[in-house]
Amino acid sequence: MATLTASQFANLHTFLVAARRGSFALAAQELALTPSAVSHRIARLEASLGLLLFQRLTRQVKLTQDGERIFVALQASWDSLHAAIAGSDALAGSITVHARPSIAQCWLVPRLAGFAAQYPDLSIDLRVGNDSVDFRAGQVDLALHYGDGSFPGLASRKLMDEWLAPVCSPAYAREHGLQDAPQHLSSATLLHDTLAWPACAPDAEWRLWLDVQAPGVRLPACSLRFDRADLCAQAAIHHAGVAMGRRQLVQPWLASGQLVLPFGGFTLASPQAYYFVHSGRAALPARVQALFDWLLVQGRGQTRRV
Structure with missing residues (x-):
């Protein structure tokens, strides 16, 4: 098996960040590079693989089918590597959560201090909105929705x-x-x-x-x-x-x-309830599972009528 060079590893990492952020410009900010440097790294990776990984649109980039396939595999490998480095008992990293504005404002945000106290090495990137979540791009780990439990193609579990x-x-x-x-x-x-x-x-x-x-x-x-x-x-x-x-x-x-x-x-x-929703393509990473389990405990305390 060929060994990755430092340059190839950098290109893969750049692809991972760009796929997660859905933007070369945002990836450049995270990696402290110029957007041009990000674009060149992605182009070199595509050339070496012989695959087109992104569709270049006017104001954004979107993963192709090949890009999504490689992103899923690479993200899983990255999570495993991160867990191995951190240690089997350590939980660290970032969790991107999407929530409807009302449940975020009134229920989730007031509880986040408790999560931060219990998991000081985990950070949460909370995004709110009424738009549908596209889990295929890998930009969201977990969503909190209010609905009837029907989420075609996705995995879900009732919160409360x-x-x-x-x-x-x-x-x-x-x-x-x-x-x-x-x-x-x-x-x-x-x-x-x-x-x-x-x-x-x-x-x-x-x-x-x-x-x-x-x-x-x-x-x-x-x-x-x-x-x-x-x-x-x-x-x-x-x-x-x-x-x-x-x-x-x-x-x-x-x-x-x-x-x-x-x-x-x-x-x-x-007739509606609050649900956790995620892609279901693989088991939740340990850092996301920690938030998932913690919020389930919070939800159990809210099921009694008043």
């Missing part, structure tokens, strides 16, 4: 369930006479998370709750719409209307008294 109930500020409840009177919602402003879960109707959560808890009440004409549940809750705190609260997200604001439950507690189980 969710329950729904309307929430508003105490002042808004008094002003509109809402306490134990859902029929008065007809004169209120409803706050909608239009992207509550993939491909849902803009008012899906409210229709779900009304159909079960207040079937005689119609949706009022006045509403405000957001693409994040935490923004709905913030608007409710500032007396803009009544939001459909998700227990896992709004509990701190209920505890502080900024929000109230005018129609009672969280009695309606959501």
Whole structure:
């Protein structure tokens, strides 16, 4: 078997970083090189392999099928090498996590200090957004989604369930006479998370709750719409209307008294739940498994209704 030269090893490492970042420019920043140097290293690697590893697009690069195949193998080898260097009992390195904005803001971020204290040699690169995650490029290790558990082509595991109930500020409840009177919602402003879960109707959560808890009440004409549940809750705190609260997200604001439950507690189980999602192409690296297991423990403490 041929031995890798220092130059070939450097080219492979450059390819690994560029594939993970999806950008020659970002790879150059990480490697303290110029984008031109990164491009030349990739070109030399492609020439030596006789393969095209990247599609060069206007503002980005994308792995070809050959590039993705080599990236998966190289990433697994790199993880094994890193673990061997660190030692069998050591956990170190970076974990890239993608999460929907609301669960990141209200649930995940407040818990990260505990993870950092337990795993001081692991760092987390948290990215948020409502867009779909492309695991093929290898830029994300683990995603945290709110959905029905259907993630075609990916591996997933439930983190925790969710329950729904309307929430508003105490002042808004008094002003509109809402306490134990859902029929008065007809004169209120409803706050909608239009992207509550993939491909849902803009008012899906409210229709779900009304159909079960207040079937005689119609949706009022006045509403405000957001693409994040935490923004709905913030608007409710500032007396803009009544939001459909998700227990896992709004509990701190209920505890502080900024929000109230005018129609009672969280009695309606959501058909959606929070899931870990990953590519499933191979076993999770030890560093990612550590975060996965730690978050499962956190989620188990959130399953009791209030």
